[in-house]
Amino acid sequence: MTVIGELRMRASDDLSLRGGWDASLKTRVGLTGAVMALLFIGVNIATPLYPLLQDKLELGPFGVTVAFSAYVLALIAGLVCYGHWSDHIGRRAALVIAVVVGLAGGLVFAFAPSLWMLVLGRVLQGAAVAAATGASSAALRELLPRHQDWAGRFTLLLNAGGVAAGPVIGGVLSQLPNPTVTPFLVHGAAMLAVLVPLWLLRARPALAPAPGDARRALRPRRLRLAADAKSQFWIAALTGLLSFAVFGMVLSLAPGYYADVFGIESRVLLGVIASLTLAASAVSQLLGRATPATIAPALVGMGLGVAVLVLGGHVASLPLVIAGSLLAGTAQGLAFRGAFNDAAAAIEAAQHAQVISLIYVVTYAGSAIPVLGLGLVANQVGLDATFVLFAATTLAGCLVLAGVSWARLRRRGPRA
Numbered sequence: 487m488t489v490i491g492e493l494r495m496r497a498s499d500d501l502s503l504r505g506g507w508d509a510s511l512k513t514r515v516g517l518t519g520a521v522m523a524l525l526f527i528g529v530n531i532a533t534p535l536y537p538l539l540q541d542k543l544e545l546g547p548f549g550v551t552v553a554f555s556a557y558v559l560a561l562i563a564g565l566v567c568y569g570h571w572s573d574h575i576g577r578r579a580a581l582v583i584a585v586v587v588g589l590a591g592g593l594v595f596a597f598a599p600s601l602w603m604l605v606l607g608r609v610l611q612g613a614a615v616a617a618a619t620g621a622s623s624a625a626l627r628e629l630l631p632r633h634q635d636w637a638g639r640f641t642l643l644l645n646a647g648g649v650a651a652g653p654v655i656g657g658v659l660s661q662l663p664n665p666t667v668t669p670f671l672v673h674g675a676a677m678l679a680v681l682v683p684l685w686l687l688r689a690r691p692a693l694a695p696a697p698g699d700a701r702r703a704l705r706p707r708r709l710r711l712a713a714d715a716k717s718q719f720w721i722a723a724l725t726g727l728l729s730f731a732v733f734g735m736v737l738s739l740a741p742g743y744y745a746d747v748f749g750i751e752s753r754v755l756l757g758v759i760a761s762l763t764l765a766a767s768a769v770s771q772l773l774g775r776a777t778p779a780t781i782a783p784a785l786v787g788m789g790l791g792v793a794v795l796v797l798g799g800h801v802a803s804l805p806l807v808i809a810g811s812l813l814a815g816t817a818q819g820l821a822f823r824g825a826f827n828d829a830a831a832a833i834e835a836a837q838h839a840q841v842i843s844l845i846y847v848v849t850y851a852g853s854a855i856p857v858l859g860l861g862l863v864a865n866q867v868g869l870d871a872t873f874v875l876f877a878a879t880t881l882a883g884c885l886v887l888a889g890v891s892w893a894r895l896r897r898r899g900p901r902a
Contacts, residue, residue: 507686515629515640517687520680521581522622522644523651524673525588529557529611530652531659531669532595533737534757537745538666539604547739547869549601551861554738557608557615558854564616565847572621577628578689580621585684588614589677596670623842627830639823643772646819649733650764653741657757665753718832719845721891722825725785726849728883729767729818732792734853735876736763736811739860743869747802762808763795766815767822774816776824782892784824787817789884796877800870825891 509517532539536550545553572580587610595607622644626637659669741756750756776784791814798806829845856876864872 507683508688509683511629513683514687515626517680517684518577518581518622518625518629519640519644521585521618521684522641523648524677524680525584525611525615525618526645526648527652527655528588528592528670528673528677529608529615530649530737531592531656531673533653533760534657534741534753535660535666535669536738537742537756538660538753540742542666543598543601543604545601547742547864548861550742551738551857553601553604553608554734555854555858556605557612558734558850558857560609560612561616561619561850562612562847562854564613565619565844565850569616569620569844569847571617572624576689577621577625578684578687580617581625582681582684584614584618584621585677585681586614587617589674589681592670592674592677596667619846620842639771639827643768646764646771647768649737650761650768653737653757653761654754655757657752657754660753717894718825718829719841721781721887721894722822722829723845723848724887725781725822725825726845727852728785728880728887729788729822730849730852731856731876732788732814732818732852732880733764734857735860735873736760736795738857739864739869739872743799743873744807746869747799748804759807759811762811763791763815763818766812767819770816770819771823774820774823776820776827778824778828778891778895780820781824781828782888782895784817784821785884785888785891788814788821789881791815791817792880792884793877796873799873 539545539553540550543549591607591610591612591614593607594610595604598604598607623637623641626641630637630640655673656669659672660666662668737760741760744750744759745756750759791810791812793810795807795810795814798804798808798810826845830842860872860876863875
């Protein structure tokens with residue numbers, strides 16, 4: 487089935503499935519993973535470049551958080567409005583749309599002459615990730631039906647790993663001429679390299695094609711969760727919200743803060759420090775064993791890690807910043823994967839793409855609303871006091887959610 491055929495939502499028996507490239511299972515998994523990894527790398531390439539962009543476009547801390555949060559707000563809107571589309575147009579078509587829109591967003595951001603063009607680029611990037619999030623997660627579970635735990639683990643690894651790699655790759659590529667443009671051009675070439683085989687792929691039929699009123703099927707839906715899945719949904723979503731508030735802080739304001747406190751001029755080093763939390767999260771999701779029983783202690787560990795990270799900046803101790811980043815990231819990975827897998831197991835297959843998208847709606851809100859608040863507060867009291875307030879709030883939130891998770895586990899009994 488062609489991409490155009492998928493977008494027209496024709497039933498699978500109306501179009502020939504003989505055309506296209508009949509790729510192997512490993513190739514299909516690899517392409518799905520490559521799309522998600524590249525999208526998350528692309529939205530975070532700019533992290534070590536924000537100090538340069540601040541000077542180039544005369545942006546203050548709030549301007550940086552506006553540009554950063556524009557991506558998240560567009561992502562949230564997209565997840566709500568079209569997070570379920572891949573159920574009807576097909577997983578491949580949704581991923582193709584995501585690559586094309588993400589490529590456009592990166593180029594707009596690269597050549598932006600003002601804050602508002604930066605915002606437009608970030609909005610396009612957010613729209614791209616929204617189109618791919620539910621589609622890629624559902625595609626991996628459909629491709630790996632006998633390995634659901636690894637499908638969930640791979641999904642989260644691509645998310646955290648791509649976000650962690652973005653700042654490092656951006657820092658390395660910024661050593662080339664024209665440092666605020668070249669990283670996005672190189673990334674755009676990689677996106678094109680993935681788009682071609684994805685377009686040629688012989689797609690599998692959509693889960694729920696809409697031969698009737700297609701427009702009605704694509705409208706935003708009102709979510710109805712089964713009663714026994716609501717608590718899993720909200721624990722996963724709120725764990726994600728706290729997690730991504732931390733990620734938003736280390737990816738937006740922290741690089742400039744570290745540059746001032748520690749006198750760091752190397753964009754590669756700034757990118758590495760900013761990525762530590764996310765890299766630790768990716769490793770723990772890949773190698774750690776996360777169950778519902780690990781959620782509560784891991785949440786406590788995440789809150790303590792953030793406190794240590796901020797303390798390190800407050801007393802100008804780089805070892806404390808590194809230790810806190812690694813602790814926060816490792817604990818976050820275990821907490822979120824445990825909660826995410828618990829929620830995914832409780833969701834009906836027909837609701838998977840939509841519900842996972844809505845989990846990420848709440849999750850990504852943590853990268854927008856708190857970060858915008860941080861930017862506003864920082865303009866008034868400075869980054870040091872702002873980060874101390876953020877650490878105290880995050881630790882309190884982690885402790886409360888850990889208590890809720892532990893109480894729920896005791897009511898239903900531990901489950902591996």
